[in-house]
Amino acid sequence: MSQEPSHLMLPADSAWLALERPENPMIITVMLRVQGLTAPRFREFLAVYWSAWERFRYQPVRRTAGWYWQRDPDFDPLRHLEVVIDRFTSDQLRSWVSARLNEPLPLFRPSWKFWLAPNAEGGAALVLRMHHCYADGLSLRGLFERLCPASPRQPPALYGAPERDGFGRWLGAAEGWLSSLASAVGDNVGDGALAEALGRAGHTLGLWRRAGVRLTHDFTGLLVEAEDTPSPLRRPLLGRRQCHWSAPVPLARLWGIARTTRTAINDVLLSCVTAALAPRLGLTRGARHRACLHAAVPVDLRQRLPAELCPEPGNLGNGFGTLFVPLPVDGESPLERLYRIKQETRRLKASTQPLVAWGLSACAPLLPDSLRSPIVDAFCRKASLVVSNVPGTAEPRYLAGCRVTEQMFWVPQAGEQGLGLGIVSYAGQVQFGVVADEALNLELEGFLQDCLHELDRLEAGG
Known part of the structure; x- marks a missing residue:
């Protein structure tokens, strides 16, 4: 095994291994609903197209000098696929996906795996779990765009990338x-x-x-903002997660609110999350006015960092920083929450905060274990949840000739953060996905309904 080709990982990628904890693995989970996708079709897709990205043939290995990418000598893409023939109902599918979130990835092969449930109600469900060291959400979006053309009769034209020592x-x-x-x-x-x-x-x-x-x-x-107020979101984690996702919402609704209020779609989404969280903090009305609650919001740095520090177009990797956005849980109305979030996000995006957060995470793999924990502690003290928004393609796409009807993802959370929201737009619709550690005792369906209710109130004029 040690004679296999290997090279040092870039710090921006190995940071996700350095920041990992046993109860909070840094693994991205993606689910696609794909009409008519069968196991034979997807096996061919894995062997021909997916495996053309050489990084998927490598596994992260810890050595004295740091983390390395090492080629798996026995790589077989079919070992990374599990087919489940159950005819899941909607509720059964949610339970099944939650169980996948709690299933560890093997340590002896590349850290990614697919599950395919071709007989699920409403169309095949395809679930991918991948360690964050392979790619961030925008890299995966670029991968999806290359692998999934806009026509069922059009095979991917440009795909694959070599894995180089950079x-x-x-x-x-x-x-x-x-x-x-x-x-x-x-x-x-x-x-x-x-x-x-x-x-x-x-x-x-x-x-x-x-x-x-x-x-x-x-x-x-x-980062001059105070640490977050103690709340049910900051309990010691159990390491067991549950997930849920909303029905699709027309993207035009969010664009309409953003245009009317002269805000960004991200502001609208964060205000919906804030409204859903506020009554779940267990705080009195007066305590909410003194409360401090931040969301860690990933922001793309590909336009702010030198090109040499970012993944090349079509390649895998990580290239984002983090904003720690204060959420106005004491807001009295939807419009107040929305405009306060707009003000904070504009201020933070113009600052060096996301760049320094990126630098901190990139430094983490280069530090000894005894000095790494302050970085993890700094990140988890500065936020109680993660909110990530990934824009997808405007038009429907096709995977192995089958139409992708929905996309959803669930983000990992660093340190003691136990709540994550992933929001993705695709083919004119938006979906909210939430994942929470069981220690938080959140009723996830009700939480998502409250997010959508706030959207209704904003649409009605606040």
Whole structure:
């Protein structure tokens, strides 16, 4: 096994292994509903198209120097597929998908797996679980667009990518970028210690590691928001999850609200989540006015980072930072919540916060275990939940010649965060998906209904 081809993982990818905890694995779960997809069709799709991305033939391996991609000498894509012939009803399908969320991936082969339930009510259900170190949501969206053409008679035209050793190139670009970020942080934040740490990071890998320690120490100085108020969302996790998803909602409804209020669709979605969370915090009306609750919101950094630090188009990888958005759980009306969220997201997007969050996570794999925990703690203290929005294609797509009718995904949560919401738009519709640790004791169907009820109130003018 040790003689197989291998190379160092990029820190932006191995960060997801460094931040992982046994009760909170960093695994993305995706579900597609695909009309008429059969096991033979999908097996051929896996062997010919999916496996053309060489990274799927590699597994993450921990060594003294760090995390490596190592080729699986016995790779067989069919070992990564399980076919279930049960005729699931809607309720049975939700229970089955929740069970998959709690099923660990094998450690002795590449960390991804498909489940196909071709006989599920309403069309075949295809579930993918993949460790976040392989790709982020936008990389997976690009993969989907290449593998799933807009016509059932059109095979994928461009697909596949080699797996190359890009660590040296990535590190050189990161050192230069961190040096420039140091100047920006020094000018905009006035935090000399943080700027000095980032500046030192621009010289050598050893200095960059020490900068990671300083970044961890100074993270709170940059993110001035207070830590989240104790609430039922911050209970010790059990490591058992349940998931649920909403019926499709016309995307035009959200666009209409966003245009009328001059906000972004993300603002509308976050305001819906805020309204659903507020009554579930167990706080009195007065306590809500003093409460502090943040959502960790991934934001794409591909336009703000040097090209060498981001996945190339069509390739897998990770290229996003995080905003810690305060949610106005004390808001008195839908419009108040919406406009307060708009104000906060505009402020944070214009700041260096997502860039520094990216730098912190990238530093994590380069630190010894004893120094890595402050990074995880900083992330989990700064937010009680994760909310991720991935825009899909505007038109329907076809997988192995079969129409994809719905897309849904569930995001992992770092540290002690036990609640995640994934929101995806596809073919003119939007769906909410929620995953929660059982320790939170959330009634997920009611939670999603309250999200949609807030959408109705915004549409009616607040």
